Amino acid sequence: MRSCLTSEEIKTRLSLAGVNPTAQRIAICRFVLCDADHPTADDVKTWADKNFPMVSRATVYNTLNTLVQVKILKEVRVSHSNKVMYDSNTEHHYHFFDETSGKLIDIDPDRVEVKADLPKGFKMHEMEIVFKGKVK
Amino acid sequence: MRSCLTSEEIKTRLSLAGVNPTAQRIAICRFVLCDADHPTADDVKTWADKNFPMVSRATVYNTLNTLVQVKILKEVRVSHSNKVMYDSNTEHHYHFFDETSGKLIDIDPDRVEVKADLPKGFKMHEMEIVFKGKVK
DNA sequence: ATCTTAATTTAGAATTAGTCTAAAGTTATG
DNA sequence: CATAACTTTAGACTAATTCTAAATTAAGAT
Numbered sequence: 001m002r003s004c005l006t007s008e009e010i011k012t013r014l015s016l017a018g019v020n021p022t023a024q025r026i027a028i029c030r031f032v033l034c035d036a037d038h039p040t041a042d043d044v045k046t047w048a049d050k051n052f053p054m055v056s057r058a059t060v061y062n063t064l065n066t067l068v069q070v071k072i073l074k075e076v077r078v079s080h081s082n083k084v085m086y087d088s089n090t091e092h093h094y095h096f097f098d099e100t101s102g103k104l105i106d107i108d109p110d111r112v113e114v115k116a117d118l119p120k121g122f123k124m125h126e127m128e129i130v131f132k133g134k135v136k
Numbered sequence: 137m138r139s140c141l142t143s144e145e146i147k148t149r150l151s152l153a154g155v156n157p158t159a160q161r162i163a164i165c166r167f168v169l170c171d172a173d174h175p176t177a178d179d180v181k182t183w184a185d186k187n188f189p190m191v192s193r194a195t196v197y198n199t200l201n202t203l204v205q206v207k208i209l210k211e212v213r214v215s216h217s218n219k220v221m222y223d224s225n226t227e228h229h230y231h232f233f234d235e236t237s238g239k240l241i242d243i244d245p246d247r248v249e250v251k252a253d254l255p256k257g258f259k260m261h262e263m264e265i266v267f268k269g270k271v272k
Numbered sequence: 273a274t275c276t277t278a279a280t281t282t283a284g285a286a287t288t289a290g291t292c293t294a295a296a297g298t299t300a301t302g
Numbered sequence: 303c304a305t306a307a308c309t310t311t312a313g314a315c316t317a318a319t320t321c322t323a324a325a326t327t328a329a330g331a332t
Binding site: 020042057082084 | 291
Binding site: 273274275278280281284287288289290291293294297 | 303304305306307308309310311312313314315316317318319320321322323324325326327328329330331332
């Protein structure tokens with residue numbers, strides 16, 4: 001299980017965010033921050049059952065919700081799925097939905113230029129874009 | 137119950153789309169095509185219980201799914217809700233999510249200009265945009 | 273019109289995703 | 303080390319949607 005962050009680094013990150021670095025939280029973080037790609041809660045549970053079989057479903061949901069609250073993760077919902085996906089990229093960015101694989105791919109906002117002339121009185125503070133298509 | 141389409145017009149539209157114009161389908165169409173604004177299945181059921189109390193929950197879902205299939209409606213899912221919303225505007229357009237009211241507002245694509253330089257091999261054929269903010 | 277077949281609707285069971293609860297286990301602090 | 307605060311857990315619960323199998327309705331062929 002190669003990882004992009006050591007347990008120590010994850011611990012530090014959780015502590016800095018004001019979240020107690022429990023064993024379960026560290027394990028989930030390792031997966032969602034390093035090995036997973038836009039996983040669902042179910043993906044996390046399946047992984048945990050294999051690799052860290054001491055994590056209950058409630059803890060998976062609790063932890064993911066906590067990580068979203070402290071901005072270590074971002075929630076993403078796309079039209080094609082009724083499941084929430086979790087994105088470890090919390091920087092502003094967009095998504096490409098690959099209809100072949102069903103996977104989301106991050107799109108750097110520098111690649112996208114949007115000019116919107118919204119009606120009077122519309123105050124926008126965020127914009128979600130999902131490009132849909134295929135990657136070959 | 138003022139309406140933008142007569143029963144006859146709805147019947148014709150359904151028939152042209154290859155869908156049998158049953159009483160239930162016509163009633164649901166009248167609501168979603170004329171009186172409703174991005175309703176959920178639940179909104180449709182609630183309306184039906186008041187105004188056309190012969191429609192079961194299963195029929196609401198079946199009908200909405202059918203209408204989506206034949207492109208009389210479009211499904212919309214936004215991050216803030218776990219319910220599907222149905223859009224009677226099937227033309228290409230975007231949405232503004234008003235965080236105050238929780239309502240979706242259609243945005244004419246002519247108001248929006250997007251230039252996307254997607255990575256090599258990405259073939260996009262559709263783009264979903266949701267602007268989020270408040271309308272005052 | 274009448275019979276037959278296909279399509280539609282229905283109530284309610286089932287499924288899915290996610291939340292809640294209350295008890296048990298950990299961790300932190302005085 | 304006691305006790306309060308926090309976490310985790312299993313399993314009950316909820317909400318949105320789908321499925322199922324029986325009953326109704328509509329359509330087509332005599």
